[in-house]
Amino acid sequence: MKLVESFVRGLLTLAIANIILLPLMVFAPVIYLTLPFYSLVTNPRIDLFSLAFILFWIGPLSCAFYMLVSCHWPTVRRAQREGRLATWREDAGGYGHTIPKAFGFMLLGLFGSFFAETGFILLYRIPKVSPWGVTLWFAILPFATFAPVILLWLSRWRRGRKQGDFISRAKNDRELHDQLRAASLYAKNLRSRNAH
Secondary structure (H helix, E strand, O other), X not given: OHHHHHHHHHHHHHHHHHHHHHHHHHHHHHHHHHHHHHHHHHOOXXXXXXXXXXXXXXXXXXXXXXXXXXXXXXXXHHHHHOOOHHHHXXXXXXXXXXXXXXXXXXXXXXXXXXXXXHHHHHHOOOOOOOHXXXXXXXXXXXXXXXXXXXXXXXXXXXXXHHHOOHHHHHHHXXXXXXXXXXXXXXXXXXXXXXXX
């Protein structure tokens, strides 16, 4: 009976922790971009060291969350567009591939954010005298905190640009070019029929 009680207590503690942490992780970018500046506007002489301390520990968790979401986002979206959302995990290698990949991305986000924040804090300490210096410090902090996510998104954007956009791919793909031309002619015929 004690084992069941301790198990239920552990599950309840985990549920409460998730209820508290999940909104913090999801809304951390908004908190980073609003709360320090709101505090500075309402009270320019406020000491924001405690807020910086809290943001320092929330940031890596939030970065890990966004890395976890960003890990499989492109493959899920592609599978959704192609109508094979039910089998995307098997197409991506199954549970044995997708879960370790997501876990690796999450750890990379957690530790990458922690190291980027630590480096930022060591290189650029919070200025205590100038409110403009504090404003600049808090303006740069989100870029250090979410550096792994930003780098992931930039690398994917760059890779997508290297592969070319849809129009340049259509020019090189004869079959796709023919399909687009046929669709264009069909749409033109429909427009001409509706005009008469």
